Amino acid sequence: MNINKKLKLLPTIALSALLLVTLQASAVQKGHLKVTSKVQKMVIVNKAGKKSYKFIPAAKVLPGEIVQYNTFFENISNKPATGINIVNPIPKHTVYLPNSANGKNTQSVFSVDGGKHYGKAGTLKVRGTDGKLYPAKPSDYTHIQWHYKGSLAPKAKQAVAFRVRLR
C-alpha cells in the first residue's frame, strides 16, 4: 500500500477507535438502576385527641425518635432487571423497629453477624455472654436485605422502606 492510501485510512480508524472508547466508557459509567435514599422523621400529630403519624424531613432528630428510610430503585435501562437484592446496614446509633421492613413484591430477611448470613425475623439467634444461644432481638440486627420478586420492567420504579429508633 502506498503511503497516501495509509494516510487516507488513518482518520477513519482513529474515528472508529474513538467511538469504541466512548461506547465502552458509557457502558461502565451507567448502571441499569438508579438508586435513591431518603430519610424522614416520624412525628405524632395529636388532632382533637386522635393520634396520627406524619413524616417530615429528618433535620433535627433526638434520641428516642423514629426515623424512616426509603430506598427507591428505578430501571433506567431498556432491559428488564431481575434478581434484585437490596442490602441496607442498620445505621449506627439506631435500632431496627420490629416489623417495619416493607416493600411491594419483596421478601425481607435480616442478619445479626454483619451481613454474612441472613434469615427471617424470628429465626435468628445470638450467642450470649454465657455461651448459650438466644433468640435475636431487633436491637441485634446488623443488616436488612430485601429480595424483589420477579423482574423490574424498563422505566418501572419501586421502593423498600424500614424504620429505626435513634438511640
Added chain:
Amino acid sequence: MRNINTNLEKRENKMKIKIMKSVLSVAILAAMTSGVLAAGTTAGTDVDNRASIAYSVGGINQTAINSSEGGNSDPTACTGATECQTSFVVDKKVDLTVTATAGNTPIVPSGTSDHTFTLANTGNDIEYFSLSSVINDATDTFDPTNCTQTVVASSVTGSYLDPTTNTTVNSTSSPLYLAPDDTATITVSCTAPALLNPTTPLINGNTAKVSLVATAIQTAGGTAHTDSPTDTVGKDTVLADGTGSVDALRDAKHSAITTYIIATADLKVKKAPPIVTAMPAGAGAALFHIPGATIQYTIEVSNADGAEAARSLIISDTLPPEYDPATITCSVSGPAVVNTVYPIAVSGTPLAPGCTISGSTVTTGSFTLPGGVGSINTETLTITAKIL
C-alpha cells in the same frame, strides 16, 4: 374420760424471699456495657445510611449500585466509606432530673439541718447547671430563714473540654458541669427561725417545705437553655425536661421538694406542793405542818412522747427559810442520764444524774431527758426537809 388424740402435723413454712435489683439500675447497666448512653446518642453525632442493590440483566449479574440522596446509577460511584451517605445530625436534647432523698428532715428552732438531693444530666450533651433553693410554699407552717446548696460529690471522672470557652473543666469546677448520665450529690442546708412569729413558738410537727431547683444553662454563669427557634441542618437545642415540684415543662429546669420538720424537746415542769410525810416524836399520828414535821415535795420535768431529747437540763430549787437546811435530802429518779452517756449504750448501766445540796438549794447534775416512746418521759427530783 375420753382421750383426745390430736395429731398435729408439723408444717414448716418456707418463705422464699426474692431479692430483685431495681429495674432502673439494671437497665442502665445493660446500656453501659453495650456502650450506649442511657441519655441517648451524643448531640452533634452524624447518623449515616446507604443501601446497595445487586441485580441481573439478561441473566448476567451486574455490578451492585449504591444509593445516594440525589439518586445514583453509577456502579463505580458511591463506593467509598463516606461517599453518598444519607445523613442527619443528632440534636441537643436538654433534660435533667432532680430527686430528693426520701424522708423528712428533723430541725430544731434556730437550728440548721441538711437534706441530700441528686441531680442527673439525662440529656445527650454536656451541660453547665446552676442551683437555687425555693423556700416559699403555701402548704407549710414556716419558712427557713436561709437555705444554701452545696455540691458535695459528683460522678464526674476526669475533665471535659468546654467547647464554648475551649477551657478544661473538671468535677470541682464551679458552676457544676455534667456529661450525659453524670450525677451530682447536693446538700441543701436550711436554718429554722427561733419562733413561728414574735408571739408564737415553733412546736413539734411544724413543717417547712423547700425545693432544690437545677437549671441547665447555656454557658458558665449564663442563662437557661431555650428551644432553637428554627430547624437547621446542624445541632439545635430541644428542651425535653419534665415538670418538677416548682418548675414547668420544658423550661430547662427541674426541681424536687423536701420537708424539714420541727422535732424538738417538748418540756413541761411541774412542782407539787409539799406534803407532810412524818410527824415529830410524841406529836401523834395526824399529819400537820408543825415544827419538826417532815415534808416532801417533787419537781417533775417531762418530755413528751416522740419529742427529741432535751440535753443539759438542771433542776434547781431553793427551799424557803422555814425548812432546816441541815435536814434537806434529795433524790432523782427517772429515765434521764448524765449528758456524756446519751444516747444510751446497749451494754452497761446508764448513769443516773444525782443531786447536791448547798445551804437551802438543791441542784441536780446536768442530764439528758429523752423524749418518751409511747408515753411521756418524766424525771423526778424528790426533796424532803424538816420544818424548823
